[in-house]
Amino acid sequence: MAFLESVFAVIGDLTWGWALIPILVVLGIFITALTGFAQFRFFRRMFRVLWPGNQSGDPNAISAREALLVSVGGRVGGGNIAGVAVAITLGGPGAVFWMWAIALVGMATSLVECSLAQLFKRREPDGMFRGGPARSIIHGLGADYMWLAMLYAVCLIAAFAIGFNAFQGNTVAGAAQDSLGIDRIWTGAVLTVVAGFIVFGGIHRIAKAADIVVPVMAVAYLAMTVVVILLNITAVPEVLSSIVLNAFGLEEAVGGGMGAALAQGLRRGLFSNEAGLGSAPNVAATADVRHPISQGITQSLSVFIDTILICSCTAFVILLGGVYVPGAEAIDGVVLTQQSLAWHLGDWTQYFLTFILLLFAFSSIIYNYYLGENALSVLTESSVARNALRVIVMGIVFLGAVAPDATSVFFFSDPLMGVLALVNLIAIMMLLPTCLRILRDFRQQLAAGVARPVLNPEDFPDFDLDRTAWTGIDPDRR
Template identity: 50%
Template sequence: MLDFLNDILWGKVLIALLIIVGIGFTLASRFVQFRYFGRMFRILGASQAFKKDKHGHLSSFQALILSVAGRVGGGNIAGVAVAITLGGPGAVFWMWVVGMMGMATSFLECTLAQTYKQAEPDGTYRGGPAHYITRGMGSKFKWLGGLYSILLLVTFGFGFTALQSYAVATSVGDAFGVPVFYSGIALAMIVGLIIFGGVKRIARVAEVLVPVMAVGYLAIAFVVLGMHIDRIPDVITLIVKSAFGLEQAVGGGIGAAIMMGVKRGLFSNEAGLGSAPNVAAVAYVPHPANQGVVQAFSVFIDTLIICSSTAFIILLSSIYDPASVSDVGGVALTQSALADHVGDWGRSFVSVALVLFGFSTVLYNYYLGENSINFFSTENQNLFNAFRVAIIGLVCWGATTDLGTVFAFADVTMGLLALVNLIALICLFKPGLRVLRDFDQQIAEGIEQPVFDANKFSDMDLDAKAWEIELEDLEQLRQRNAKATGRESLASN
């Protein structure tokens, strides 16, 4: 039954909806992910000076790093290998296409999460799909927001936490011979110390861990590229030809290339699932589109950079052979390919990368679970502490248990999660475009950093308190905009 539901959801319904939303918003937004690609870096640079506010909000950069911690996981290493095994090199091309379309989807959902975020009494924010469903679609759809929160808790908070623990423990066991029981205990202790410190501690850990793991993995990929720089054009040609069935040995043919590339792109970057908007909503930014632009960049990092690194490591190796590659798949293919390039220590390097990617994802999954509980209650600390204890228990249990059924069940709940979120995105297409046009208009007027005025959107049931920018930050924005435009004043928020 679980396999049947997964086939219906992921094999037909969701792939169609995700492509429709991605392409639809790309066209309606006039290719926003490409128009503002350069602005992503300026926003991140400005956010570092904009993060020391009195409430200790997460900066745009911290929210980006936390979302990258969740997007980048075992799928970037093992999943890409599976895609190439079953779909041939052409799967990589379609993975790139879906990644670029997913950037637009991520922009839409994360911009909506920012737009409909809610201010808390302590000055922090909470938000995400459950909130933009309830506020954007109307209170009569609060049940749908509640359903989304439950699915988020079950899928990420519980199911994927156990699965990532299993991946981390087995990777350590394979690479270093450490029994999974001891790995599970150690992981649970570290996770416990971090999650009891709340989202700010999680963000601080991710701010250090994610760049280290991503840069380390990219560094080894660049070493491999440098070793075979003369063959890179040939590999790119192979990818493109295989994508359109112009290469004879293409795994399962052009159909398999498209299907596996599309699935790998969608599963890896999570655009459309509604997971990243839970993090994007809590960032302190002057305009919702700021975080939309930044979160589009996180999809680029995940799919166009990290996944591509794995693909080139495999395709540049002598291990890869379309005729026999099915004998070696998943993480074993990536390990064998890297070992072919740099020696046997490459196998251990891949295992360490899997451990770091998996650990960061456990922290991200915890935060998603906490945010889903937030939708129902924000004051019951006993409930949150019980959830934290449950997470620690799940990490221990997941490390030592065969999770085949759990994985299949989590796939179904994740599919339902995506279905709810995609329905909401389609219904909120116009509000998302309206916020983007406000951003576009201010940019066209020469304003370097647009500021969101919630009063102009009074018909959208927004929380105006969530858009009260602190005076010193407003002054900083005024100076930046005056310098860029030559004007001496900025319209007050």
């Protein structure tokens, strides 16, 4: 075991420690420029997906909004509560600025990776769609790269479906035990049974659950934090000034100054919004949309919601409170957020935060499971294997919840996520010209007066597309 841990530690150092974050940042800036700052030009268009009138006409299909909410449910998790607190503790208030910066850049990366997943998606016998970086590699780069797609799939299953689901179960069970005195075994049992009911229903049930759970958890948490901000509105300019000054080293809240703020902001921002890591495209591909770029734009919104809205709210709760002391001994991330809320509104908020963590964990578990299922479908179409994965995920959630130290066996999760992120970034770089072609098509249709552009596969005869997924331009949709 010690040998395996050392091997994965080296993998983690070679990915997260040396290569991954600089590549993600540089590639994000590069994509932003090549797409003509698409995340800003289409910013208003992102919000159209939230209105019912803009959804697919097929009631049995996964709508763009449902796919968005599933991905938001996966991106929004403990990192938005604990991760932000850790970033501020280790990097100072300036870390928040760099989280914002990497989110704005990451919106473009997410647009590209999710548009590619949509472009190369395949229709299943039940009418649902499957896609993601693995299928983008197979159908976009060719059969010679099958080994790369399989490497990606194996890493995705190990990191998300197994490793991170144990972390989610552990986080919510620990919070319930600390704040409510509920034994871990009961929290684990409830979480496992409910998650099992959802995942055995497949992507359709997962999407319907996310359509209910995600708005509730996001609105509830945002409402609570907005109350805190309004109660301290006169102190907000000072906090904003502190964030900017610390970000550029003009003030120093922690040792390391600007370097610490930059490193922590970028790292925590990337972990939180997942832009470029190759996870969200698996869900983005399930949506029934008219043009791949439409869903790419929609998925940019999920990065915005995750970091610019929810992470920022957590940051303001901490920085406006009296619990956080710059340079003081570090407090556990969840505890710092919990104590800061209690400082503002009273001890009852610890129960509220536990409830929010439960919803965050639940939405992440079903999201992580689907990533694993989708990756498994690249390796095998066996229904036995799929059901086995569902049972394994339920067992992992329960194990992570009941054993405080159980997650230590999942030392491989972060290194393998680093590997799959590098694979995804290689695919993005190789397929970027392809995405720019369909982006040009989307813009040309808008310029011609088409309110809702539609992909016509006959315009791209050199692409390996599933013609049943793209039926061509319908004049009634103009």
